[in-house]
Amino acid sequence: MSTGFFGDIGKIPFEGPDSSNPLAFRHYDPDEMVMGKRLEDHLRFAVCYWHNFVWPGTDPFGGETFQRPWFPADTMDLARQKADVAFEMFAALGVPYFCFHDFDVRPDQDSYADNHRDLMAICDYFEGKMSETGVKLLWGTANLTGNRRFAAGAATNPDPEIFAYAAALVKSCLEATHRLDGENYVLWGGREGYETLLNTNLAQEDAQMGRFLNMVVEHKHKIGFKGQIMVEPKPQEPSKHQYDYDVATVYGFLKRHGLEDEVTVNIEQGHAILAGHTFEHEIAMATALGIFGSIDMNRNDYQSGWDTDQFPNSVPEVALAYYHILQDGGFKSGGTNFDAKLRRQSIEPDDLLIAHIGGMDVCARALKAAAAMIEDGTLPQFVADRYAGWNDPEAVAMLNGERSLEEIAAKVMATDAQPKPVSGRQEYLENVVNRFV
Ligand code: XLS
Ligand code: NI
Ligand code: NI
Numbered sequence: 001m002s003t004g005f006f007g008d009i010g011k012i013p014f015e016g017p018d019s020s021n022p023l024a025f026r027h028y029d030p031d032e033m034v035m036g037k038r039l040e041d042h043l044r045f046a047v048c049y050w051h052n053f054v055w056p057g058t059d060p061f062g063g064e065t066f067q068r069p070w071f072p073a074d075t076m077d078l079a080r081q082k083a084d085v086a087f088e089m090f091a092a093l094g095v096p097y098f099c100f101h102d103f104d105v106r107p108d109q110d111s112y113a114d115n116h117r118d119l120m121a122i123c124d125y126f127e128g129k130m131s132e133t134g135v136k137l138l139w140g141t142a143n144l145t146g147n148r149r150f151a152a153g154a155a156t157n158p159d160p161e162i163f164a165y166a167a168a169l170v171k172s173c174l175e176a177t178h179r180l181d182g183e184n185y186v187l188w189g190g191r192e193g194y195e196t197l198l199n200t201n202l203a204q205e206d207a208q209m210g211r212f213l214n215m216v217v218e219h220k221h222k223i224g225f226k227g228q229i230m231v232e233p234k235p236q237e238p239s240k241h242q243y244d245y246d247v248a249t250v251y252g253f254l255k256r257h258g259l260e261d262e263v264t265v266n267i268e269q270g271h272a273i274l275a276g277h278t279f280e281h282e283i284a285m286a287t288a289l290g291i292f293g294s295i296d297m298n299r300n301d302y303q304s305g306w307d308t309d310q311f312p313n314s315v316p317e318v319a320l321a322y323y324h325i326l327q328d329g330g331f332k333s334g335g336t337n338f339d340a341k342l343r344r345q346s347i348e349p350d351d352l353l354i355a356h357i358g359g360m361d362v363c364a365r366a367l368k369a370a371a372a373m374i375e376d377g378t379l380p381q382f383v384a385d386r387y388a389g390w391n392d393p394e395a396v397a398m399l400n401g402e403r404s405l406e407e408i409a410a411k412v413m414a415t416d417a418q419p420k421p422v423s424g425r426q427e428y429l430e431n432v433v434n435r436f437v
Pocket of ligand 1: 141
């Protein structure tokens with residue numbers, strides 16, 4: 001039954017690259033086979049609840065621009081109306097997944113008990129919607145940033161009562177995610193950081209955050225949740241400095257707290273940029289460290305310097321991201337979540353559809369380009385050849401600890417060989433990439 005919000009829409013069709021219909025896919029055909037797998041199963045698209053159905057178009061200087069009929073969704077009736085529209089959009093786009101925060105889907109009240117009850121009631125409603133549409137939950141998460149009680153952090157709050165409150169919210173939301181057969185659970189620590197070191201005890205906050213995440217993992221095992229627990233790195237915003245700065249920093253944190261085999265990362269394009277990295281750097285680092293989980297797809301404005309969460313539109317950039325994901329064997333339980341939002345002037349309901357269609361087409365083109373790069377083989381072969389010297393038995397012995405600094409120096413002295421540098425061929429490799437994008 002149509003909500004009427006988008007007018008008279010059915011399922012968005014695939015019309016191929018020559019179509020000029022803004023409400024059709026030109027590159028995303030879910031059934032297209034790429035490297036022996038359907039495109040839908042490679043990309044595992046998800047649409048996020050928060051930017052599409054919760055954020056009203058406010059910015060620091062202006063109020064709501066979107067004026068959706070369910071705003072402000074502070075009653076259960078409006079929460080259900082919002083869900084009706086959300087699932088109508090998921091189904092029209094044909095995405096297999098969605099993602100949500102507890103705060104996105106139920107009214108927000110002061111009482112923990114009321115919030116928990118309403119979240120469970122919305123889960124009942126979602127169960128019906130999910131079985132009607134076949135849309136599944138990629139991940140759930142708790143909003144531990146919005147309410148004023150979290151101004152000084154959730155897990156890293158100086159007040160143990162607030163730590164406890166946050167723990168209770170995560171328990172409720174992890175259980176909701178589990179009930180809905182969610183495939184992962186994400187923690188993004190927007191307020192786990194500081195505004196000034198003058199009031200902050202770094203060692204104490206690190207201990208709190210380590211214990212908090214360990215409790216989440218313990219509870220996951222206790223309730224039999226099989227999905228991945230993921231941390232989403234971001235260096236700053238809203239805090240001046242956030243502890244989950246980037247993938248490498250999160251890995252150090254996980255190691256320190258014995259969680260490196262339990263927790264993976266959800267990497268967002270815009271957050272990588274804020275950390276001074278590229279998206280593919282963060283993905284490649286996570287695959288190298290064995291903690292790659294999932295991606296939040298968006299892009300930042302390269303001039304503005306904040307997390308603008310725009311929809312992706314650069315095939316070459318996104319292709320390099322999927323290149324590293326495919327080289328790692330593709331997503332396991334993760335996927336491509338559009339953590340992206342409209343510009344605040346894009347006020348028409350169908351702007352929501354057009355934005356996702358464009359983003360999905362960019363990802364489809366990019367994944368196909370990445371697959372072609374791998375199938376062509378030039379790039380992976382170049383890297384393999386570049387390190388081939390390490391297959392030599394003497395090199396193997398150096399690497400696995402069978403040679404000391406003294407032994408190596410003695411050998412260099414005896415042979416007096418002059419190693420010759422080899423070209424890194426960066427421009428050649430960039431030209432190879434350009435054959436595919
Ligand atoms: C904010 C984050 C947030 C997480 C989910 O910058 O991207 O949207 O993905 O809490
Ligand atoms: Ni995100
Ligand atoms: Ni973000």
